[in-house]
Every structure is written in C-alpha cells, then in structure tokens.
Amino acid sequence: MPAYEQMLQVIETGNLQLLHQQLSQFLLEASLEEQYALYEQLAQLGFLQEADEVLQHLQFLLPDEPQLLIDRAIVLMELGQEDEALSLLLEVDPKSEEYVQALLTLADYYQMQGLFEAAAKRMDEALTILPNEPLLQFAKAELLFETGRFLEAARIYEDLHAHNVQVDDVSLIERLAEVYRAGAAYETALQYYKQALEQELKPDVLFGAAYASFQAGEYPYAITTLEQLKTLDPDYFSAYLLLAQSYEMEEQVEQAYKAIQEGLTRDEYDKALYLYAGKLALKMGKAQEAIQYLQEAIALDPEYMEAIIVLMSLYRKEENYEAIIQLYQALENEQFDWSALYPFMAKATEALELYDEAAKWYDLAYQDFAEDVAFLAEYVYFLIEEGHRDQALIIARKLAQEEPAIENWQHLVESLQQ
Template identity: 45%
Template sequence: MNTLQELEQLLLDGDLESLNDRIEKLQASTEFDQLYDAANLFIDYGFLSQADAIFSQLLDFLPDEAQLKIDRAAVLLELGEEDDALLLLTEIKPEDEEYAQALLAQADYYQTIGLAETALSKVREASTLAPHEPVIQLAEAELLLDSGRYSEAVRIYQKLHEKTDEIAGVRLSSRLAEAYSAGAAYEEAIPYYEELLDQETNPNELFGIGLAYYQTERYTDALNKLEQLLEMDPDYFSAYMLAGQSHSHLNEDAQALELFQKGIERDTYDKELQLAAGKSALKLQLPQESERYLKEALVLDPEYIDALVTLASLYDQQENDDALIELLTYSEADQLEIPLLHAFLAYAYERIENYKEAYEMYRKAYDGMQEDAGFMDQYAKFLLEEGKQTEALKVIRKLVEIAPEAEEWKVYLEGQSEEEV
C-alpha cells in the first residue's frame, strides 16, 4: 500500500490519530509531488485545514509556483479566509502561464463577497487571454445566470451545448433548462428537461419540467411528472402544492384537496398548503373543513393576508358576524389597513345594527374600494338609510361611473336632478 492509499484508508476508517501521525511524517519529507497529491486527497474528503497546511508548506519551498497559489487560494476561500486568498491570487502576474486561471479564482472571490460585476469583469479579462477556452466561457455563463441575466447566459450555454453537454461536471442541458425557466421562458425549457430525463430521472428535474408544463398550461403533463416525482420522493413538499394546483386548473377540486392534505400530512407547518386546502374545501362546499385549514394557516402566520381575507370572506358569506368581528378586531388583523377587511367589518356591524361602527368601517374602506361596484352599492344604501344623503350622492355618482349598467341608481340621480330644478 503506497502513501496515498494509506492516507485514504485512514480517512475512510476515521482514524484521526493515526492520520495526524502520518501527516506529520509526510510533511517532514521533501517529496513535493506526494505532498501535493495528499493535499488534493484531503480536499476530496473535506479536510481543508490539513490541505491548506500542506499547500502552505509547499509554498515555503516553492514560493514562485503560481499553481500552488491558486490551489491554496481556492482552499482559503472555502475556509472563509477571503482576504488571504485574494492576496495570494494578486501575486500571480500577467506574464505567468496560470494568469487566466488566477483571474477565474479572483472571480470566485468577488462572487463570494457579492461583487458580481467585478467577478464578471475578471472572467471577461480571462476570456481575452483564452477566447476559445470552454471553462472560461462556462464561468461567464454561470455568473450571468447567478446575476439574473438569463438571456445572456442562455446564449453562451447554447453555444457550448452545440459541442458537448458537460464541462467541468456541469450539465449544459441542465443549465439551459434552469436559465430558461428562471427567465420565465418555460416552453423553451421543456426540451432540455426532456433531454435530461431521457438520460436520468432526477427529482429536481422532474419538478422543473412539472413547473414548466404547469406554466404553459399543460396541467395533465405536469401531473404525470409530479406524480412520478412524489413516488420517488414523498418528502418533496413543493410538488404537493404544484400537483394540487394542476388539479384545480382541471376543475378536479376533490383531487386537489387530497393532494394538499397529503402535503400537510408531510409538513403541517406549510401555511401555503393550509391555505390551498382551505380554498379547495370552500370550492367543494365544505365550509367547516375550509375554516379549519384557514385557521391553521393563521396560527402559523397571524398576518397571512390571503388566509385572513379568505376566512373573513367565508364568515361574511355565512353572515357569521360574531366570528368575523372577532377575527378582524381582536387579532393582528386589527393593525392591517386593508380596505376589503374594513368592508367585511362594515357589513358585519350593519347586520348586527351597530351603525356607528359600521359607518366608521365603511369610511375606512371607501378610498380603496371605489372600483368595487358591490361595495359601492352597499355603502350607498347604508348612507341613505342613515340619512346621509350628501355623502350618498357622492358614492352613487362614482358607482354609476364605474358601473353604467346600474340603472336604478341612474334613475335615482335623475330624480335628484329634477328635485333640484
């Protein structure tokens, strides 16, 4: 067994004491090639500090070796020692053969600290030195993808994909599918997902193509892929939501509710699944079930506006005024300035004949509800009942403007004009 095999066996055995003894003996030698290979072995097994120590030792003996500086800088970046890594990389000069590689390493550094444009400039500088080097072109595309410049990334990935499908362990068809999807070009993404799935079935790619089918309204195709995904990985939580929504679009509300329920069984803390189940139950005329899911969503997030509005709407339809007032008055909802919620409260207070509170809620809702003909109609009637004719006329004029078909209010306004004459 040679030295590297011995080290690897110790790593596999987890014998750290013997491993440290063997490292000390190795570092006492001057067999640079063996030390270098050992450092890369440690990197493969995640022993970055040990790899760094060896690279540091090698640089003591070979201070001008540019490749060693690049290798150590990469390890330092992984260890979070970004400044030391950059210092090493800037020691590599333009005349060095490894300069383009050093520029790519610098790009990694700048990307790590959030300076995407600086990283891109380093990659493009490297590209001028080696314009036909696929690894550099790939690095530019990766940065563009991470920066949200999807169409630019796609152009480079496409060019590379014409010659090969894999560079440095990166599947170009996967990147093209990802870039097209991220840029909402789902139709263009589908062939690349299909290409990937022809070679290997992968949960993430099944979800990706399921989402692409969903976004292009191919709901049955989406369901086929999502069901396959859930058979492979029942804990792929986001697939339950997407599969349920696909059933909803196909008007298969019972199947949708079943998917949402299965998702909730796997993850009871997913407020979006709770909301989706509540809405599906509502469509299926299961108000008690709907209320239960919506309440659970609000337990998870008391300011979950969509759940709050849906539950308030349910109570309003049921004229369950005590529950509606309790929901919107004695909770976090009381602090939310949402016109529709004020409108629901106005209706509830009016029904229980608390006209003072109803008037306040109508007034609060008015500015945000002026385009809602149903609200405006209700408000106009309330104001007239309360003898507030001047305010009512203002509301009615606006109502007729947004709903020309409101003939009864047109007649009312005409009658008011005749009285004025």
C-alpha cells in the same frame, strides 16, 4: 511507517493537539510533493487552519509558485479572510499559466458576494485569454443564468451541447431545460426536459417538466409526470400542490382535492397546501372543511394575507360576522394591522348593529377603497341609513361616474339631490 502515512492516521483520529505537535516536524522532513498532498487532504477534510500552515511553508520554499497563491487564497476565503485572499490573487503574474485560474477564482468570489459586474469583468478577461475553452464558456453561461440573462446563457449552453462538451456531472440538456423555464420559454424548456427524462428519471427533472408543461397549458402531461414523480419520491412535497392545480385545470376537482389532502399527510407544515385545500373545499361546497383548512394555514402563519382574506370572505358569505370580528381581534393582538380587512370589519359591525364602530371602520376603509365600486356600494347605503346624505351624495356621484351604465346610481344621485 513513512511520515506522510503517519500524518494521515493522525488526521483520521481528529486529534488536533497531536496533529499540531507532529505537523511542524513533518514539514521539515517531508518532500514538497508530500507536503502538497497533505495540504489537499487537510483542506478536503475541513482542517483549514492546518492546510493554510502547510501552504505558508510551501510558499516559503517556493516563493515564485503562482499555484500556491491561488490555493492559499481559496483556503483564506473559506476562513473568512477575504482581504488577504484577494491580495494573494492579485499577486498572480498575468503572464503565468495560472492567471486564468486566478481570474476564475476572483470571479467565483465576486459572484458569491453578489458583485456580478465584477465577476463578469474577470470572466471576460479570462475568455480573452482562452476564448475557446469550453469550461470557461460554461462558467460564463452559469454567471449569465444567475444574473437573469437567460437568452445569452441559453446560447452558450446550446453551443456547448452542439459540440458534445462534457462538464463534470452537469447535464447540459437539463441546464437548457432550466434556463428556458427560467426565461418563461416553457414549450422549449419542455422539449429539453423530455430529452433529459429519456436519459434518466430524476425527481427534479420530473418536477421541472411538470411545471413547464403546466405553464404551457399541457395539463394532462403535467398530471402524468407528477404522478410518476410521486411514485419515485413520495416526499417530493412540491409535487402535490402542482398536481392539485393541474387536476383542477382539467376540471377534476375531486382528484385535485385528493391530491392536496395526500400532500398534507406528507407535509403538515406547508401553509400553501392548507390554503389551496381551503379553496378547493369551498369550490366543492364544503364550507366547514374550508374553514378548518384556512384556520390551519393562518395558525402556521398569522400574517398569511391571502388565507386571511379568503377566510374573511367565507365568514362574510356565511354571515358569520362574530367570527370576522374575532379573527380581526386575534390578528390585532399579534400587532397585525392591514387596511384590506377594514371593509370586512365595517360590514361585520354594521350587521351586528354596532353603528358607531361601523362608521369608524367605513371611514378608515374609504382611505384605501375610494375607487372600489363594491365597497362604495355598501358605504353609500350605510351613510344614507345613518342620515349622512351629503356624504352619501359624494359617494353616489362617484358610483355614477365609475359605472355610468348602471341606472340605479344615477337615480340615487337624483334622489339625494332632492
């Protein structure tokens, strides 16, 4: 059996000890083509150390081959030896045919590291050498897309699409839809999404089309698309929240509630679904169901601020002041302190006639809510009830200034001045 086929069988066994034993002998006997083919197999299967060993041997035999520098740099990057990899790439002769590939490899590395300016510099250098190479232009568009330069990326994608460029398994129509959606050009994005869906129904494309149509205010199309997505992939969890929101925008609250409940049967760990279910239940007058959903959301994330505020507001509306205090104490036990909750505690302790506590909470809340008219309106009457007329006068004057059209505040100022 030829040595190359024997090595392939050893690789298939996964026996590293046997692989190391036979690799050295193979490198002494095999042809250059067989050695390179073995490197490709090893790298593809994740045997990176062994792949690097083969490349080092090939470099010894072919010290002037630039492709080996690039191949080994890629392997070393995978192994976490970035400094050595970069040194190898910088050794590639700018006059060689492989120099553009080295520049792209450098650009990919810098892009993965978040060094986008360095990546763009290498990309631009490659384009000066091959300005009309479609794959280079596509790579440039991808970099622009990732860095938020959506309009520039879209122009390149548009040009490539107009010239019927094919890029592996990438659909340029889908890319155009995505880049326009990312740039908030939802109507244009939707046009491309519809073209993409004419070619093939894909879950991600269906969701993208639904999102773009929702943002463009085309709620019926969003509903139709998301219902289609549910049929194609019932476990596409993101679809349910957007579907519920679309139904609500069409004032079909019952359908929205049904959609969000269906979503919770698919994904019982999505706090956003519980929050939205709570809001819909409130809208439908189902206070107890709303409380349960909001409690579930907070149980999943004890610091879920939006859910906490909604639940606190509901408790306050229901005049369940004990529940407000219990919820705050539970949060406090988790070392969670948020000044947005102070007005709730102030009102709750006041309602329960815990006036010293209420005074403390009102004072704390005033630091962040000194411009909040609703809070000030409660605070001023609390101060009056507690006999702090001088402080109440300061608050009353502020209210009269903030809402001069409301005569009640001016009357209150005059009363306190007397």
